[in-house]
Structures are given as C-alpha cells and as structure tokens.
Amino acid sequence: ETGVTQTPRHLVMGMTNKKSLKCEQHLGHNAMYWYKQSAKKPLELMFVYNFKEQTENNSVPSRFSPECPNSSHLFLHLHTLQPEDSALYLCASSQEGDPSYNEQFFGPGTRLTVL
C-alpha cells in the first residue's frame, strides 16, 4: 500500500450522469494530483493542488471539476462525460517545499467506463 487510497475502484456511468471520484492520502503530504491513463496515451497530468490551491490545470475540459477541501482529500467531479473519457484516473501525492526531490505516491486508480 502506498498510503494513497481511491474510491471507487471501478465506475460505469452514462453520459448524462454526475459522479465523483475520491482520493485520500495518509502520508501528510501537501500536494495532490489527478492523472489520466487511457488506452492510447501515456499518463497525462490533469490537475495539481499545492496546499489546497490549484496550481495547474492542464487544459482539462470543464466536464471534469476538481475539488480539494483539505490537503488530505481530493475529488474529481464528473459531469456529462464522453465515451473517450473512459480511462484509469490516478491520484498521487507528494511533499513539496522539501529541499530534496521527493517522488509522487500513486493510488490504485479508478477505472472509469463511460457508456
């Protein structure tokens, strides 16, 4: 276990549904990330939160809406998705501000299927 949990592990939704993905890190880190891993592309960064503030939005469509209520929790709200949004959504955390280079710890991911 990496100390980063994600729920649900699998999600099937229709294009008109609204759902949310949840990520929780138990490592005391101050930065959290959403990545998308699809069948035809490498891991793609979606959002970065540092001290609960969004510091990066990698040109993600507005049908994906992140929320970071505190440094331990990260959500990804999904609305009106398209079938091409089907992918594995990975959450990661790291400790920023440390002078050393710290790696990111990943959760197991949520396998999302949009019908």
Add this chain to the structure above:
Amino acid sequence: GESVGLHLPTLSVQEGDNSIINCAYSNSASDYFIWYKQESGKGPQFIIDIRSNMDKRQGQRVTVLLNKTVKHLSLQIAATQPGDSAVYFCAENIRDTGRRALTFGSGTRLQVQP
C-alpha cells in the same frame, strides 16, 4: 492499472537474466528523473530516482543510468524475477520551474519467462 490497448514496446527476458529498459527524454532542461513500475490493477509504484548532477544510482537489484548528452535514461534490473513483470515508466521533471507534476514516457512492458 496497466495501459491496456496501448502499443507498448515489450521486453521479454528469462528469469535470472538481467533486464535493461531504456527511455529517451526530450527536454534538456529536465533535472530530475524517476522510474515507476505499474503492475496490473495497481497504480505506478516508485522504483528509483536520479538527479541530473549524477550519472548513475543504485538501489536494491536496480540501477539507473543517466546520459544527459544524448538525453537517455536506462533502468537495469539484476537477476530478473517473475514478480518484476510489469509496465515500467520513466518520468521527468524540471524542478526550477516550480512545476510539480511529472511528464511520463509511454512505458515498456517487461515480461519475465520462468
């Protein structure tokens, strides 16, 4: 968790042999590199990292080599075991920009034959 459907280069080795997985990066300003391992049904797992002021770093059964001249990174796994079968990703970062996120390569699938 595997990149199902993605046409990944595949390295097939016999159990006990050494494995070498290669990665080319494009940004000469990158100064931090990580190798991740992703097993089926799991998220990427940190293996080893290296800073740009080094050209070699060793861990337990793994060695990472960095050649900044040709922008090439390699991961060497000694005495490969069936449990090493996974997809391996290299990732890079440019710390001075303040950008926290990593840029990942497309990955290499390692298959260990018993």
